[in-house]
Amino acid sequence: MRRNWLILSLTVFGFAFLYGPILSLIIFSFNDNRLVTVWSGFSTRWYAELFADTQILDAAWLSFWIAVASASIALVLGTLCSVALVRFRRFRGRTALAGMASAPLVMPDVITGLSLLLLFVSMESLIGWPAGRGVGTIIIAHTTFCIAYITVVVRSRLSDLDLSLEEAAMDLGATPVRVFFDITLPIISPALVSGWLLAFTLSLDDLVIASFVSGPGSSTLPMVIYSKIRLGVSPDVNALATIIIAIVTVGVLAATLLQMRRSARKSS
Amino acid sequence: MSQSETPLRTRWYTKLFGPGAASGRALVIFAPVAWLTVFFVVPLAVVFGISLAIKEFGRPPYSDLLTVGEGGTVQLTLHLSNYLRIITDPLYVTAYLSSIRIAAISTIVALLIGYPMAYFIARARDPWRNVLLMLVILPFWTSFLLRVYALSGFMRGNGVINGLLGIFGIEPIQMMQTDFAVYVGIVYTYLPFMVLPLFTTLVKLDVSLLEASADLGAKPWQTFWSITLPLSLPGIAAGSMLVFIPAIGEFVIPSLLGGPSTLMIGRVLWDEFFSNTNWPRASAVAVAMLLIVVVPIMLMQRAQDAVVEGRTR
Incomplete structure (x- = not known):
């Protein structure tokens, strides 16, 4: 029984390690004192300051739309990529596509960012496009790594899928395109949703790649946060973090409850 | 098929x-x-x-x-001067080696913390298992940058840890801007990537094997050493890769938590590009960095293909 106590205490330590810093950040976001670690009374002034800070709000809005655009373009391309990899068993370049679709997952951010920037600069001097860098180049860069993540999620769902449903629809005379939209797509839609959300989150979170490929006037939220943190303590970042954590917690809780209810219904 | x-x-x-x-x-x-x-x-x-x-x-x-x-x-016109410089200048060699060292040590620490967590979650009963799993995944969905920031507030000179130590009359410890902070930062941010693959292999482990081992008189640690650990090797490998590979190229953690003496190859590339505007040198550093990550990448790719292909057959 001693072993169980050991595992239990190590697990408790692990969770304390994961959540300690986050909890202290949330608590101190309600601290009246500018010194982040000296408690001097409850206050919501940092939230007020956050909502008056147009730089942060503009950056958040920009990041949101970049994430929506990148995740959506990547969803289409990643789904096509998964269909090609799972359904077309043999074609020339299949290994190359599989490699291209998974290598961005493990490519260090600094290399992805640098290589895309150098590409954009070379293209601009060769063909004049893209003229300068900004939102467009960030969306291209984010789409590229999001394709890889979406492909992982959708590909594994698609390869679990029972082919007989699609075949039955074919036998009943549906065209392949119709089968894809009426049968395949609805069945893999949970994977599409989670793939899109994953891509959205990763795009929203990216600092390094965006720093390389952004231009003047297109600072994303992580870029603004990073420069604020570098300058020193800023309590309004605590307030922002608390808001983000609250949104994510509600979302993940809802998703988990939904999933638990669905699996409970299945087993009953 | x-x-x-x-x-x-x-x-x-x-x-x-x-x-x-x-x-x-x-x-x-x-x-x-x-x-x-x-x-x-x-x-x-x-x-x-x-x-x-x-x-x-x-x-x-x-x-x-x-x-x-x-x-x-x-x-x-081709110049090899950037590569020559990378090989001969101790700055690059040190950064290269210390990236590997920092990533390797952090991976081992993450494994030591993550394994018991994954084991505990895999053995937990049903509602609890889902709750604990959600608690592991939750930080992953929140911003990476903000978690590093939260950690820096925790370890700062007048931060929470030193505050707690002060209660027991212990002098504050300098944690920020040291290599130690970088280790903690990597383990902290990448822990979910270690726990999830470990959980996936441990939850599939056949409990009857463990019972058989115990019935044959094996002590718990013997069962763990000769059955649980070998069977969870794929999870250990996957989790370690998922921590080690991104840790090598990490920029944010060494720049926010590490000190000026913390050299990591990702940070060197960044400075070469943004501070020195030496794009060719930064590119050479990137090529050199690819060499360290390309082998693990290929191993990952093969493992992933094996999993996906295996399921479709």
């Missing part, structure tokens, strides 16, 4: 995408291939090309590889 069944099973795809209607199939393949070629493969080639140039003042700030001389002669 046997070979002879394949044509039947993929019949409807053959109708659209087979020899008779190659266009639809080609279109599905073309879009992702084109995108990934232009925005992933070509950029890496560009990096390699520019690593053979030298820094010059102008826009863009590097020398041309191809120059057209008088009478239309094309001249190719």
